[in-house]
Amino acid sequence: ENTHHAMWEKLNMDLEAHDGLLEVLGKFYGDIYLSQENRLKGAEYLDFVLSEVHGLRIREIQDAKAEGRKVVGSFCVFVPEEITLAADAVHVGLCAGAEAGSELAEQLVPRNTCALIKSFIGFKLAKLCPYIESTDMIVGETTCDGKKKAYEAFNEIAPTYVMEVPQTKSEAARELWKAEVVRYMMEVEKLTGRTITAEKLKQGIKILNNRRRALQRLTSLRAASPAPISGRDALLINQISFYDDPIRFTAKINELCDELEARIKTGEGVAPAGTPRLLLSGCPMAVPNWKLPYVVESSGAVIVGEESCIGTRNSRDLVDESGETLEEMIDAIADRYMKIDCACFTPNHERLDHITALARDLKADGVIHYSLLFCQPYTHESLKVDKTLQAEGIPMLSIETDYSMEDVEQLKTRIEAFVETL
Ligand code: BJ8
Incomplete structure (x- = not known):
């Protein structure tokens, strides 16, 4: 038992x-x-x-x-x-x-x-x-x-x-x-x-900013070619960030980043240089939703970033740490959260700029936009994201799916065809 x-x-x-x-x-x-x-x-x-x-x-x-x-x-x-x-x-x-x-x-x-x-x-x-x-x-x-x-x-x-x-x-x-x-x-x-005292809130801000900094460090290391870590593992790290103790998590991810740095120095990677690099963008992938990353990485590509709430949307912005009074810190927290570019906002132009910049920073060859079936906000924005990326010369594939395994073969066919064009 x-x-x-x-x-x-x-x-x-x-x-x-x-x-x-x-x-x-x-x-x-x-x-x-x-x-x-x-x-x-x-x-x-x-x-x-x-x-x-x-x-x-x-x-x-x-x-x-x-x-x-x-x-x-x-x-x-x-x-x-x-x-x-x-x-x-x-x-x-x-x-x-x-x-x-x-x-x-x-x-x-x-x-x-x-x-x-x-x-x-x-x-x-x-x-x-x-x-x-x-x-x-x-x-x-x-x-x-x-x-x-x-x-x-x-x-x-x-x-x-x-x-x-x-x-x-x-x-x-x-x-x-x-x-x-x-x-x-x-x-x-x-x-x-x-x-909640100013001192305690300051501590809370620091702990979470440090977690975000570790995740930012991971994001920037993934710009390296060959890709030093799989998209699956990077997604799992982001998923675990919602469960594990934040201080332990931060220490472990920084250790993992040290290892990534060493790998990058020796040119070691999870896929050979020249493997098509993709950025995932869209709805959050909650644990254990690993379907799409698995299909993508079994289709001859490697994922180099996740533009989602279980990804860069949750780590990109820090809370300003200069506040001393409770009031200043609450303002800093309010400001930081207002920067979240969730598709529920209207308008939401920032998200388009962020996706383009992230695709460039991570040297992505293309973007896969992921919407859950029946998700209005992200399905709508996929059209805008597509237009924006097209103008920038970055190819995009739009996927709508759910948690079932029924469409895995069909997804694989579409993703392989997309990867071939890159
Ligand atoms: S800040 S992305 S975590 S709301 S997939 S339930 S949008 S129909 S998850 Fe989200 Fe906060 Fe925004 Fe981020 Fe609705 Fe779409 Fe379902 Fe969604």
């Missing part, structure tokens, strides 16, 4: 269904990750964290709870984690990237809802996610219509605090957002019974 069974049982999980999920996941991970050649030594950390993502990490979180710390779960990079950390709470991402439970989800949301939403609802209904079951507070947000309405339904099975994210970048929108940051801070103080 699995050593974590008693813990999962306490969390009221469906042990049988969960064992089944872990088995499928283990096999999937073996095929997609462990089969890679020339992998980094630092990938041992990734393998370990992933193999224990529902085990040891949950145990740590339970230990933190036993010490009186609270756990906050969120679904969007708009929720300011600095504030959570400043109240000594643990912050985890709850987005899910597997089909398990999706049919159950259709009791609460319409069929034509994106796979990401169906997945987190399905995981809750099927009692498969130890993170959701460990949270003391779940935070939703008003981004796309799909999520906004899903939180209303989700609230009936799991109380959800919702942050109002504005839809434009106007001055009034920024004021609204700042008020929401303050309201979140008060809610976290109420939850934890702790007062």
Whole structure:
């Protein structure tokens, strides 16, 4: 019997269904990750964290709870984690990237809802996610219509605090957002019974900026040719950043970057120089959604960047660290988050500039735009991204898909054809 069974049982999980999920996941991970050649030594950390993502990490979180710390779960990079950390709470991402439970989800949301939403609802209904079951507070947000309405339904099975994210970048929108940051801070103080001081908030800002700096370092090292790390491993690093302790994660990723630097010096890579280099752009790929990177990297290309919230959109901007008072720091946090170029905003020109610049910086030969089926914001923007990249002479392929494996062969055919033209 699995050593974590008693813990999962306490969390009221469906042990049988969960064992089944872990088995499928283990096999999937073996095929997609462990089969890679020339992998980094630092990938041992990734393998370990992933193999224990529902085990040891949950145990740590339970230990933190036993010490009186609270756990906050969120679904969007708009929720300011600095504030959570400043109240000594643990912050985890709850987005899910597997089909398990999706049919159950259709009791609460319409069929034509994106796979990401169906997945987190399905995981809750099927009692498969130890993170959701460990949270003391779940935070939703008003981004796309799909999520906004899903939180209303989700609230009936799991109380959800919702942050109002504005839809434009106007001055009034920024004021609204700042008020929401303050309201979140008060809610976290109420939850934890702790007062957020300037000193604590400064610490939270520093910890998360350091995590972003490590991820920025990884991004810039991927400009090297031959590509020193696979897109799959880089995606996994970004995915793990939402679960692991931020200080440990930062240290491990910096070690991994040291190894990458050494590799780059000796000209070593995961694919020969001259392998077509692709940038992925679009919807976030929540763990264990590795389908597209796997198909791409089995089609004669290598992925050199991810323009998504589980990618550069979450690491590109730092919070200004010069603030000393609580007020200054809250302003700095509000400003930093207002820079997020999510497709839910209108207009959202910055994203087009960011994609072009990233493709150039990473020396990408082409871009694959990825939208989840039924995702209005990103499907719309794929047309604009295509136009922009065309004008810049950068080829783009637009993919719309979900979490099922049914279209893998078809995707492979399209991606291979695209790669041939590069
Ligand atoms: S800041 S990208 S994490 S909202 S895929 S649920 S948009 S229908 S995820 Fe996101 Fe925050 Fe924006 Fe980032 Fe809706 Fe589209 Fe589904 Fe999506």
